[in-house]
Structure formats: C-alpha cells, structure tokens
Amino acid sequence: xxxxxxxxxxxxxxxxxxxxxxxxxxxxxxxxxxxxxxxxxxxxxxxxxxxxxxxxxxxxxxxxxxxxxxxxxxxxxxxxxxxxxxxxxxxxxxxxxxxxxxxxxxxxxxxxxxxxxxxxxxxxxxxxxxxxxxxxxxxxxxxxxxxxxxxxxxxxxxxxxxxxxxxxxxxxxxxxxxxxxxxxxxxxxxxxxxxxxxxxxxxxxxxxxxxxxxxxxxxxxxxxxxxxxxxxxxxxxxxxxxxxxxxxxxxxxxxxxxxxxxx
Amino acid sequence: xxxxxxxxxxxxxxxxxxxxxxxxxxxxxxxxxxxxxxxxxxxxxxxxxxxxxxxxxxxxxxxxxxxxxxxxxxxxxxxxxxxxxxxxxxxxxxxxxxxxxxxxxxxxxxxxxxxxxxxxxxxxxxxxxxxxxxxxxxxxxxxxxxxxxxxxxxxxxxxxxxxxxxxxxxxxxxxxxxxxxxxxxxxxxxxxxxxxxxxxxxxxxxxxxxxxxxxxxxxxxxxxxxxxxxxxxxxxxxxxxxxxxxxxxxxxxxx
Numbered sequence: 001x002x003x004x005x006x007x008x009x010x011x012x013x014x015x016x017x018x019x020x021x022x023x024x025x026x027x028x029x030x031x032x033x034x035x036x037x038x039x040x041x042x043x044x045x046x047x048x049x050x051x052x053x054x055x056x057x058x059x060x061x062x063x064x065x066x067x068x069x070x071x072x073x074x075x076x077x078x079x080x081x082x083x084x085x086x087x088x089x090x091x092x093x094x095x096x097x098x099x100x101x102x103x104x105x106x107x108x109x110x111x112x113x114x115x116x117x118x119x120x121x122x123x124x125x126x127x128x129x130x131x132x133x134x135x136x137x138x139x140x141x142x143x144x145x146x147x148x149x150x151x152x153x154x155x156x157x158x159x160x161x162x163x164x165x166x167x168x169x170x171x172x173x174x175x176x177x178x179x180x181x182x183x184x185x186x187x188x189x190x191x192x193x194x195x196x197x198x199x200x201x202x203x204x205x206x207x208x209x210x211x212x213x214x215x216x217x218x219x220x221x222x223x224x225x226x227x228x229x230x231x232x233x234x235x236x237x238x239x240x241x242x243x244x245x246x247x248x249x250x251x252x253x254x255x256x257x258x259x260x261x262x263x
Numbered sequence: 264x265x266x267x268x269x270x271x272x273x274x275x276x277x278x279x280x281x282x283x284x285x286x287x288x289x290x291x292x293x294x295x296x297x298x299x300x301x302x303x304x305x306x307x308x309x310x311x312x313x314x315x316x317x318x319x320x321x322x323x324x325x326x327x328x329x330x331x332x333x334x335x336x337x338x339x340x341x342x343x344x345x346x347x348x349x350x351x352x353x354x355x356x357x358x359x360x361x362x363x364x365x366x367x368x369x370x371x372x373x374x375x376x377x378x379x380x381x382x383x384x385x386x387x388x389x390x391x392x393x394x395x396x397x398x399x400x401x402x403x404x405x406x407x408x409x410x411x412x413x414x415x416x417x418x419x420x421x422x423x424x425x426x427x428x429x430x431x432x433x434x435x436x437x438x439x440x441x442x443x444x445x446x447x448x449x450x451x452x453x454x455x456x457x458x459x460x461x462x463x464x465x466x467x468x469x470x471x472x473x474x475x476x477x478x479x480x481x482x483x484x485x486x487x488x489x490x491x492x493x494x495x496x497x498x499x500x501x502x503x504x505x506x507x508x509x510x511x512x513x514x515x516x517x518x
Contacts, residue, residue: 069421094424100422108416108418126423
C-alpha cells in the first residue's frame with residue numbers, strides 16, 4: 001500500500017506536466033430558489049494541483065466544491081471529473097464519488113461506529129474490499145494521520161483535531177485521486193488547527209490533487225499552487241500565491257485580504 | 264440502591280399485587296377460592312388464566328415485528344423528494360390511522376374472507392389487524408427519527424460512495440433507532456394492551472380466557488383483578504427491558 005501512494009505521487013508529477021485537467025468546470029451556474037449562488041464558474045484543476053479557495057461567507061466557495069462530488073447539483077454548465085461528466089445519472093455520480101474524497105467543516109464522523117469502523121465502511125461496502133484488507137488499509141491511513149492508537153475509540157471520545165484527522169483518513173481509505181476540504185479547521189479550537197494543517201500539508205507533498213476552502217492563509221502560502229478568490233458567486237481572482245498575496249488586482253480581493261491578514 | 268433495575272420493577276409489582284389483594288381481601292364480598300392454588304379447581308382455573316399469556320405474547324410480538332417492518336417500508340417513501348411516493352405515505356398513514364383497532368379486527372376476520380375465498384385463522388387475523396393498525400404509527404415514528412439525523416451524516420456517507428440502501432442500513436437507521444427506542448417501547452406496551460381486543464374473535468389470550476372463566480364461575484371481580492395484575496406485571500417487565508436496552512445503547516455511543 002505504501003507503494004500505491006508513491007506511484008500516485010509520481011503519476012501526479014508526470015501528468016501535471018501534460019497539464020490535462022482532472023477537474024473541468026465550464027460555465028457552471030446554480031440557483032437556490034431565486035438566488036443565484038454560482039454565476040458562470042469556469043475552473044480547471046490539473047492533476048496534482050493544490051487549489052485554495054477563499055472569499056467572504058456566502059460567496060459560493062463551499063457550493064463550488066460540493067458540486068464537484070455532486071452533494072449539490074448544478075443547473076447550468078458542465079462539470080467533468082477525471083473524464084466522467086456529472087449528470088443526473090446515478091452511476092456517473094457514484095464513479096466520481098469513488099475518485100473524490102471530501103472533508104467537512106463539522107467532521108461528520110459516524111458517531112455510532114468506532115474509528116476503525118468509520119474508516120472501513122466505505123472500502124467494504126463501496127470498494128468491495130474484504131474486511132481484513134479494509135482493516136489493514138484503515139490502520140495504514142490512521143498511521144498516516146498520526147493517531148493509530150485511537151482505532152477502537154468512538155468519535156465522541158476524541159478531540160476536534162483528532163476527529164478531523166480521522167475524517168481525513170476516512171476519505172483517504174477510499175484511495176481517491178482528488179481531495180476536497182470544506183473549511184476543515186473552522187470548527188476547531190485554535191490549538192488543534194495546526195495538527196490538522198500538518199496532515200494536510202503532508203498529503204499535499206505526497207502529490208494529491210487538492211481543493212481547499214479555507215481562511216488559513218499561512219497554509220495557503222505554503223501549499224497552494226493556485227489561489228482563487230470568490231465573491232458573490234463569481235471567481236473574482238485566480239493567481240499563483242505570490243501574485244495573489246503580493247499584488248491582487250481586484251479591489252474586492254485586496255479588501256478581503258486586508259481584513260483577513262490585517263489582524 | 265443495590266438492587267438491579269429489573270429487580271426493582273418486579274419488587275414494585277409484587278408490592279402492588281399484595282396491596283391490591285390485602286385491600287380487597289378485607290371485604291366479605293370477595294371469593295378468592297376461584298383461583299386459590301390450594302384447591303384443585305382453583306389451581307386449574309389459575310393455570311387456565313395464566314395459559315393465555317403465551318398467546319398474548321406470541322400475538323403481540325409477531326404483530327409488532329411485522330408492524331415495525333411495515334412501518335419502515337411506509338416511512339421511507341415519505342422521506343423521498345418524489346411527490347407520488349410522499350402521497351402514498353400520507354394516504355397510507357391517514358387511512359390506516361383512522362380505523363379503530365376493534366373495527367380493523369372485525370373487518371379482517373369477518374370481512375376479508377368474503378373478498379376472495381380466503382381462510383384466515385383467528386391468530387393471523389389478529390396479527391394482521393394489530394400490525395396494520397400499528398404500522399401507521401410506526402411509520403410516523405420512523406419518519407421523525409430518520410428526519411432527526413443531521414444532513415451531514417448523509418453527505419459523509421455519500422462522500423465515501425455508499426449507495427442509498429447502505430447509507431440507510433449502516434449509517435442512518437442505527438442512529439435513528441437509538442433515538443426512537445423510547446417510542447418503540449411505548450408501541451410495544453400499547454400493542455400488548457390492544458391484543459386484548461382480539462378476544463372478541465375468540466383468540467385464547469389473557470382476556471378471552473378471563474371472560475370464559477367468568478361465564479362459568481360468576482366471580483368477575485376476582486378473575487378480572489387477576490387479569491389486571493397479569494397485564495400490569497407483563498408491562499412492567501417489558502418497560503424495564505426497554506429501559507435496559509436504551510441504557511445499553513447509550514453506553515455503546517460512549518464506547
């Protein structure tokens with residue numbers, strides 16, 4: 001299994017060069033009733049790319065990544081993930097979800113299952129692994145998020161930081177090609193944020209394609225290949241971190257960065 | 264308090280029994296001989312009454328199991344986005360809930376066989392009537408329980424690519440059942456009591472046997488008092504069992 005990850009890393013490096021996007025969004029729009037949350041979103045993410053999305057609350061940044069694994073459906077435009085277009089076809093959705101891991105702000109661990117069972121459920125039921133294979137894999141990823149000793153505890157017995165790391169391991173157990181993070185540290189006490197960010201940084205270094213919605217700008221500077229700023233359902237600015245933080249073009253982005261970095 | 268909870272409940276029941284008999288025994292109008300274990304006929308009568316317990320239990324438990332399964336099958340369409348599935352759920356619940364249990368029993372036992380050439384025994388007629396009646400309530404209980412589970416649980420299950428059946432089976436229902444256990448316990452108690460209505464079609468359960476004995480012995484006060492105590496003890500035991508189960512499930516969560 002160690003090997004699988006290494007290979008995946010190399011793959012990512014190799015195909016990052018030919019720059020074929022693993023995620024493509026073309027003219028994606030979405031409405032909640034009358035309210036338009038996404039306005040003509042165009043976005044390409046290359047294999048192995050790390051994208052950090054920021055913006056004020058209500059700007060649609062969570063909605064964008066929730067569309068990528070079809071937790072939300074879009075009403076206009078096209079979303080293609082790893083060659084599969086997201087339509088209402090349940091099989092396509094299932095295929096995409098196998099390739100896309102998701103980490104939520106509120107962890108969303110299954111409270112009635114132990115940590116190891118949380119990790120094994122997807123691989124056993126959706127990936128059709130045997131229980132012993134799934135257990136091995138779960139133990140491996142628990143090791144990777146540095147909490148192998150918590151395997152038999154229940155989520156309620158863990159700290160927030162530990163729960164979020166279990167959630168990351170749960171996603172990794174599906175061996176996805178893409179990981180989505182929806183404000184993974186926003187619900188954490190300050191002293192637990194870094195343990196989660198450390199795990200995410202290590203994951204980034206392994207070559208995983210990642211899209212993170214976060215306000216942790218230090219993490220963004222360290223890890224991101226591309227920064228995206230969203231406001232009012234639009235992508236306002238998209239640039240490399242250096243340009244993004246050094247000389248943001250739009251006024252809205254400048255103002256946002258001032259507010260978030262200014263304190 | 265060193266007594267185990269179930270012992271406490273049985274203790275309470277015993278105190279109530281003694282109290283009831285002592286209070287009533289003071290009056291000269293009582294004739295406990297009908298069910299006195301010291302005489303042969305008394306003993307026979309007592310055993311006859313207690314023998315109904317088997318049918319009451321069998322009837323109630325079979326009916327509640329079927330009604331839980333039916334209830335779940337009716338609840339799930341009610342949670343769907345589909346208008347017609349929702350309509351099915353509403354219609355079923357409103358229709359079944361409007362029929363009194365006694366009427367349902369009469370209809371299933373005397374009415375239904377005339378629909379086709381179907382023969383339904385007393386036991387199964389009772390089971391069907393009780394299960395149908397109760398299933399409407401079970402459906403509402405399940406619907407509320409499932410709706411109380413946070414949306415994040417569905418999303419997490421979907422993000423590890425579980426399909427609908429697996430999501431329900433491994434993620435949502437285990438959590439929902441824990442929450443609705445007190446309500447399910449209530450329904451079981453209710454079912455045990457309502458099973459007495461099946462006596463009208465001749466099912467040999469507790470109430471029917473008491474009725475039959477009263478007809479031959481003319482001691483309704485004593486015999487019905489025994490009947491009251493039978494239900495009381497039965498239901499206290501069931502309540503204690505449900506509470507024990509609740510505690511155990513809550514302990515599971517903490518690990």
